[in-house]
Amino acid sequence: xxxxxxxxxxxxxxxxxxxxxxxxxxxxxxxxxxxxxxxxxxxxxxxxxxxxxxxxxxxxxxxxxxxxxxxxxxxxxxxxxxxxxxxxxxxxxxxxxxxxxxxxxxxxxxxxxxxxxxxxxxxxxxxxxxxxxxxxxxxxxxxxxxxxxxxxxxxxxxxxxxxxxxxxxxxxxxxxxxxxxxxxxxxxxxxxxxxxxxxxxxxxxxxxxxxxxx
Numbered sequence: 001x002x003x004x005x006x007x008x009x010x011x012x013x014x015x016x017x018x019x020x021x022x023x024x025x026x027x028x029x030x031x032x033x034x035x036x037x038x039x040x041x042x043x044x045x046x047x048x049x050x051x052x053x054x055x056x057x058x059x060x061x062x063x064x065x066x067x068x069x070x071x072x073x074x075x076x077x078x079x080x081x082x083x084x085x086x087x088x089x090x091x092x093x094x095x096x097x098x099x100x101x102x103x104x105x106x107x108x109x110x111x112x113x114x115x116x117x118x119x120x121x122x123x124x125x126x127x128x129x130x131x132x133x134x135x136x137x138x139x140x141x142x143x144x145x146x147x148x149x150x151x152x153x154x155x156x157x158x159x160x161x162x163x164x165x166x167x168x169x170x171x172x173x174x175x176x177x178x179x180x181x182x183x184x185x186x187x188x189x190x191x192x193x194x195x196x197x198x199x200x201x202x203x204x205x206x207x208x209x210x211x212x213x214x
Contacts, residue, residue, distance in 0.1 A: 027066075031067070031073075035073050035076075036077050036081065036117055036120050038052050038055055038116065039074060044127060048070065049064055049067075049073065074120075074133065075133065078121065078124045078133075079140070080117075081118070081120055081121050082140040084111065086143070088111065089104055090147075092107050093152055097153070100152055100153075100154075101154075101161075104162065105165065105198075109195065109201055112173065112201055112202065118169075118170050119170065119174055121137075121170075122174060148163075168194050169195065169202075177190065179206055181206070
């Protein structure tokens with residue numbers, strides 16, 4: 001029962017794969033979800049369209065036919081990630097303006113249930129020198145920044161703190177710091193301090209990742 005984080009997504013993907021009358025938009029989402037996890041796990045250069053196709057249960061030519069190139073697929077994954085991030089933030093904002101920072105933070109960590117979504121963005125952010133990916137990554141980052149400033153009403157310092165905390169969380173997830181939680185006091189302190197309310201979410205993700213690696 002260590003696979004709680006990914007069981008819903010995987011069940012949904014399996015249902016789509018085996019459904020004889022799958023709609024085109026459902027198949028597209030299937031591939032994007034598989035690509036999001038692959039790019040999150042292996043990065044841009046470690047992911048191939050063949051690896052995505054196998055994860056999605058479709059043929060590699062089908063992936064290429066739908067998205068064209070790995071670069072275009074990665075851009076679609078990045079766009080999906082930014083859209084999902086802004087959607088959960090706007091849902092929190094619609095519920096009221098009290099305690100927005102902590103509520104945004106909890107909503108952000110809950111996105112870990114969409115495997116690879118946050119880490120795929122991190123992989124995009126380190127490709128700033130790429131003329132295509134870098135431009136789109138900067139645009140997505142600034143879109144989030146603009147939302148926090150203009151819609152959520154954060155001042156510049158509040159945005160800085162919020163984004164810094166988010167990057168720290170991404171770094172710890174990318175490092176799989178939860179692997180050291182039980183054995184390294186510094187790792188435990190870092191995780192507990194950064195994730196006072198959602199530590200269980202990250203520890204569960206770590207258990208899922210270790211189970212998948214076996």
